[in-house]
Amino acid sequence: MAPTDLDLQNIDAFASKLGEAVTLLKQEIAGINEGKLNIVSELYNQKASILKWLELKMPLVEPFINDDSVKARRIPDRLAELKEAVSENNALLSRMSTAAGTILKEIEKAQQRHSLSGLYGKSGRKVGGSDGRSRTLDKEL
Numbered sequence: 001m002a003p004t005d006l007d008l009q010n011i012d013a014f015a016s017k018l019g020e021a022v023t024l025l026k027q028e029i030a031g032i033n034e035g036k037l038n039i040v041s042e043l044y045n046q047k048a049s050i051l052k053w054l055e056l057k058m059p060l061v062e063p064f065i066n067d068d069s070v071k072a073r074r075i076p077d078r079l080a081e082l083k084e085a086v087s088e089n090n091a092l093l094s095r096m097s098t099a100a101g102t103i104l105k106e107i108e109k110a111q112q113r114h115s116l117s118g119l120y121g122k123s124g125r126k127v128g129g130s131d132g133r134s135r136t137l138d139k140e141l
Contacts, residue, residue, distance in 0.1 A: 003064050010060045011070055017057070018078040021050045025085035032092050040093070054082075 003011065024047055031039030064070050 015073040
């Protein structure tokens with residue numbers, strides 16, 4: 001089945017968006033590597049929009065993936081390039097998420113060490129037991 005003029009327009013638009021997606025992901029990767037972490041939030045909406053567009057248009061291009069018109073526009077190569085950029089971006093964002101989680105845990109541990117954690121009465125003694133042991137219920141009453 002040969003692509004129609006409308007199919008060729010869809011293929012051209014898809015190829016163009018693939019290029020935009022790769023450029024945007026590489027821009028985000030470069031920003032993260034340079035320590036400009038705010039780039040993640042700045043590019044999020046644009047990145048999500050482009051990737052959603054590609055997801056929705058893929059069924060229009062997929063039937064022609066082995067056609068010469070698709071190969072001439074280097075769509076298989078661009079898809080491989082997009083996959084590589086997405087993998088690299090995902091790895092960076094995962095590491096950032098892990099690092100942020102670790103930092104949060106360390107901050108919480110430091111706050112716990114320096115807090116009074118509990119309620120205290122007028123005398124300055126902890127309400128609910130002064131010996132620091134938890135009270136248990138005698139089940140064999």
